[in-house]
Amino acid sequence: DTLIDDVLTYALFPQVGLKFLKNRDNPAAFEPAPGAELDNVQPSTPAKNKPVATGPASYSVRVDGKVYEVEVAPTGELSSVKPVVSENIPGSASVTGSATLNAPLAGNIWKIVTKVGAEVKRGDVVIIMEAMKMETEVRAVADGTVVNIHVAAGDAVSTGDVMISFD
Known part of the structure; x- marks a missing residue:
């Protein structure tokens, strides 16, 4: 049963599948599962040249021919959505x-x-x-x-x- 799975894994994903098959018992060979990296985050100071999101980001979004001005908070939540007057679009x-x-x-x-x-x-x-x-x-x-x-x-x-x- 695992032989068929292994063959299919290699056939569908030759490069990554081979790495997986060689290291399947070595979890250190793979990146952490999604979400697991948040458990081990240590607070740090931002790099000097790296931009840090301090306020909401503003975007123009077109939906069904109408344009909206959308602000997104650094947390990813929408902080405001306002329609834009069509004369300026x-x-x-x-x-x-x-x-x-x-x-x-x-x-x-x-x-x-x-x-x-x-x-x-x-x-x-x-x-x-x-x-x-x-x-x-x-x-x-x-x-x-x-x-x-x-x-x-x-x-x-x-x-x-x-x-x-x-x-």
């Missing part, structure tokens, strides 16, 4: 006049799903971005006609960069 321009779609995150343009002159509806996928090995669908922020595409497949963009102009 990149990529949330209204249909009146010329609207733009800005990059919601930094990454690479993987595929452009629309073309100049195309009619799009709010919520239609117009660009697919790649960031940290994840594909992100970027959707139109308003109904309109694509006037200009400012990026090409393979381009790197930063948060807030204009990608598409609508009319």
Whole structure:
């Protein structure tokens, strides 16, 4: 029974599995179980150049096209969540006049799903971005006609960069 488990362990995880099989009776060869390291923590003084979290950290979080200003306490708990007025949000321009779609995150343009002159509806996928090995669908922020595409497949963009102009 253990022979089959050992073979499967090695087959699925050749490098780590081999280390495990050789050292299975030697707990010192492995890192401590999660949570066990908290039992042995000794208070220490912080390093001189190491940043220490002293107050809440602030983040802008986009959920379903709405942006919220979120503060997170050093303990990891949310200390405040406030909606941000849409006029200040990149990529949330209204249909009146010329609207733009800005990059919601930094990454690479993987595929452009629309073309100049195309009619799009709010919520239609117009660009697919790649960031940290994840594909992100970027959707139109308003109904309109694509006037200009400012990026090409393979381009790197930063948060807030204009990608598409609508009319």
